[in-house]
Amino acid sequence: MYLSAMTATALKTEPAPPALQLEEIRHRYGRVLAVDGVSVSVAPGEVLCLLGPSGCGKTTVLRIAAGLEPLQEGTIRLSGVTIAGGGVEVPPERRGVGLVFQDYALFPHLDVLDNVAFGLTGWPAADRRARADEVLALVGMNDYAHAFPHELSGGQQQRVALARALAPRPRVVLLDEPYSGLDARLRDRVRDEVLHILKASGSACLMVTHDSEEAMFMADRIAVMRDGRIVQEGTPVELYCEPVDAFVASFFGEVNRIEGVVHGGAVETPIGIIPARGLQEDTPVTVVVRPEAVSLQPWGPAYADDPGGVVEQARLLGRTSLVHMTVTAPGQTDWSVHLHARVPGVYLPRPGARVRIQIDPAQTFVFAD
Numbered sequence: 001m002y003l004s005a006m007t008a009t010a011l012k013t014e015p016a017p018p019a020l021q022l023e024e025i026r027h028r029y030g031r032v033l034a035v036d037g038v039s040v041s042v043a044p045g046e047v048l049c050l051l052g053p054s055g056c057g058k059t060t061v062l063r064i065a066a067g068l069e070p071l072q073e074g075t076i077r078l079s080g081v082t083i084a085g086g087g088v089e090v091p092p093e094r095r096g097v098g099l100v101f102q103d104y105a106l107f108p109h110l111d112v113l114d115n116v117a118f119g120l121t122g123w124p125a126a127d128r129r130a131r132a133d134e135v136l137a138l139v140g141m142n143d144y145a146h147a148f149p150h151e152l153s154g155g156q157q158q159r160v161a162l163a164r165a166l167a168p169r170p171r172v173v174l175l176d177e178p179y180s181g182l183d184a185r186l187r188d189r190v191r192d193e194v195l196h197i198l199k200a201s202g203s204a205c206l207m208v209t210h211d212s213e214e215a216m217f218m219a220d221r222i223a224v225m226r227d228g229r230i231v232q233e234g235t236p237v238e239l240y241c242e243p244v245d246a247f248v249a250s251f252f253g254e255v256n257r258i259e260g261v262v263h264g265g266a267v268e269t270p271i272g273i274i275p276a277r278g279l280q281e282d283t284p285v286t287v288v289v290r291p292e293a294v295s296l297q298p299w300g301p302a303y304a305d306d307p308g309g310v311v312e313q314a315r316l317l318g319r320t321s322l323v324h325m326t327v328t329a330p331g332q333t334d335w336s337v338h339l340h341a342r343v344p345g346v347y348l349p350r351p352g353a354r355v356r357i358q359i360d361p362a363q364t365f366v367f368a369d
């Protein structure tokens with residue numbers, strides 16, 4: 001086929017529209033403003049996780065994207081085409097979107113195979129069967145092809161629901177806590193498989209979770225939500241290493257918090273002087289220190305001027321050990337904080353032992369209160 005030079009240039013330079021784009025979504029349940037101006041886009045082949053605590057509005061965003069909740073305000077586009085907003089409202093079954101929702105149940109009167117094949121309308125019979133078998137094998141459920149949903153555990157039903165959503169190779173997949181019914185070992189395997197399936201299929205995925213580790217495992221980008229709004233969006237590395245506030249920092253694992261006040265561009269604390277760039281004199285602040293930012297060494301006389309802690313408890317958690325300490329400011333007896341350190345491997349100093357502490361500044365943050 002002949003393309004004019006101009007068309008060819010346009011084809012080369014025109015970026016593909018997002019597979020899914022939500023713009024300024026607002027949603028009320030009666031007087032509750034559940035979603036307050038959420039905008040996100042997911043590129044083809046990208047996995048974006050909405051991460052936030054219970055009640056922050058993330059499921060509502062996903063339900064609106066799916067069409068399970070009518071859009072009240074905003075616009076939704078699929079590959080650049082408006083499917084909801086401005087008087088348009090395409091019903092869920094015509095959006096070409098794969099859904100795995102807690103309440104989007106399997107069809108009770110169909111067996112597992114037929115549930116999975118259901119969405120493959122228009123496929124030749126042999127291809128439907130082959131594709132259904134293929135996705136059931138991917139989620140480890142091909143032995144149950146002829147079982148009915150009521151004969152399966154919650155976790156097994158969830159795997160079938162995943163297979164059903166992925167079978168038609170949709171452009172966009174919406175997942176709401178898709179692994180919540182699975183035990184830890186199965187969850188690790190299934191989510192690993194789902195990630196590979198999504199990446200191989202090129203489907204864009206918007207996933208909701210309250211579990212930061214799950215979000216970091218799955219996501220190319222994460223949008224953290226609080227009270228109906230997105231408070232920070234970025235790659236997992238950006239969110240972990242440059243959180244915008246203590247809420248985001250603490251969402252990526254338990255943190256130590258130390259209250260203080262900025263003096264001369266820094267905050268003096270029992271664990272040392274922490275730089276507080278860009279914050280005004282006398283600003284009350286919270287210093288956030290990840291437990292993995294704290295490294296420990298047995299105490300020695302050479303460390304007399306360094307911050308030191310007295311161990312209260314030490315527990316092995318598997319790959320890491322968690323050490324609870326009281327840290328007292330050098331040269332003072334009545335200014336101390338309780339601090340947790342997470343150290344690799346088995347490191348279990350006995351209660352009462354003195355340890356020298358060092359803090360990794362890259363994992364220590366100062367936020368104005």
Ligand SMILES: Nc1ncnc2c1ncn2[C@@H]1O[C@H](COP(=O)(O)OP(=O)(O)OP(=O)(O)O)[C@@H](O)[C@H]1O
Pocket residue numbers: 029032034052053054055056057058059060061210
């Ligand atoms: N059908 C409904 N009717 C009334 N209020 C609702 C409804 N669904 C959700 N809400 C309210 O809207 C807010 C957001 O709920 P949503 O389920 O979207 O949050 P979430 O972040 O997904 O929480 P969870 O992780 O617990 O599912 C909450 O305050 C919730 O109580």
